Amino acid sequence: MIWVALICGLVLYRLVKPFFNDDDSLMDLETSNANALFSVAKRLEKLYRGSRVYVGLQIPDPDSASRQNIDLVLVTDEEAVVISVKNVSGFFSVDKDGNLVCTSGKHHKTELIPNPVAESKQLISILEEYLEQRGVALPEEYLSFKVICPNPNFCSIHPDSFPPEIITRDQWTQFKPEQKKVSSGWFKGAFLGGNKKNQGSFSEKLNSVLSTAPVLDRLEFKGNKYVLGEFLEFKGKRDDIHALREIKRSKVSRLTIQKISMFGFAHSTLQLLYAPRDYRSEGPSWSSQWKxxxxxxxTEVVFQPQNSTKVRKYKLSSIVSMSLSA
Incomplete structure (x- = not known):
């Protein structure tokens, strides 16, 4: 009887395991750089009520004939801020050329991060040119930039030597939404650069354009985990792939996994909701009619994560939603 129970338990475990375990590709999500981007974006929106933050923009650059990645763009009623997020850990100092010098490990290994201020500053002109092409001419000094280092293991050596454009981890943790005086003091000065006239009309135009700008494709997982990159294709049974033929970036902007329906242990299905892309709208390009x-x-999603040479496969059952850029 004991052997029969063990065998039955093993068979049951093998049948149930695929429905409750995350696939191996999810192992690296805890340290994903995309998680840091969305974490910073959510905190910025709390610090600036009524603001909007755009993540993973891919802005066309005529000079390089390619798209330049912009981590975040914060839009308030007063200004827009291009933000580069450096999710790095170690002991950091700044050299004479503005590079971040990182010392980490017991062997005090040194690594160099190219001048993040200079890199972020270059993105200003690229974004301004893109906005002008789309009919948004911004006022002088309306667009600024910052570099945020949010990693808990980021330690600044001689913090006074850091340029004001770099927000260190210690500075980043000082601010809370309820501390209005702090937000309107150092934090406002750090991001908004002092007193400026209300530019609400420009923020409306800017939001309209940025909401339809090219962005990285996005996968959202349980536990507020994300992957940014490029959706390639679906893998699975022939009937499922045939059913998913409508899910392509030219037709669909967003896919949501609604629920799992289980019929015994031998068969499990996912109910998917998707929004047909609506090119007539000026806001987010999905319609209110979900299919x-x-x-x-x-069924698996084949995805190319940003800054990775390795193609990943993620089970649809582990995904909460998928967003596709036009």
């Missing part, structure tokens, strides 16, 4: 389809939970 539904059902596929097997073993």
């Amino acid at each position: 539904e389809l059902t596929v097997n939970s073993s």
